[in-house]
Amino acid sequence: MTTDINGTLERFESERELTRLVYNYCHGLDRRDANLFLSIWHDDARYTTNSPFGNYTGKTEIKRALTEKLWPAFAHGHHWTVNLVIDIDGDEAKALSNFTFQGEAADGTAMVVAGTYHDEFARRNGRWGITCRTIETHLFAPLPGISFATPKWER
Secondary structure: OOOOHHHHHHHHHHHHHHHHHHHHHHHHHHOOOHHHHHHOEEEEEEEEOOOOOOEEEOHHHHHHHHHHHHHHHEEEEEEEEEEEEEEEEOOEEEEEEEEEEEEEEOOOOEEEEEEEEEEEEEEEOOEEEEEEEEEEEEEEEEEOOOOOOOOHHHO
């Protein structure tokens, strides 16, 4: 049996880069780091939110969604991405993952959201980036009267 070690190494490296894109979506969004958030997308990417937040094409529109719609809607929040499965085919890839979100809306209402990310990627000029992210929301639960508190040791 012949093993193509270079091909295997390239696949592992690509999977790691794609995983970082998926996770940096959450870090950029939650930490309000626009540069990190925008770095994951290709210039012509599509961002379909399946929500009142809308759908966007291109980094300029995605940045506008981030700064004018997403961040203003939430006082703070935390995303967790799980069950990530990546399929690579040359310079293109697709991924499926699930997410949960816990946070507070701008008015202080606590909420929990669960859904699925459907991602498409391309490697262009040696760099992987997201070409399309579609968010499928399964559960959206506002929790009026619930307050997420900072632990006493963090105050």
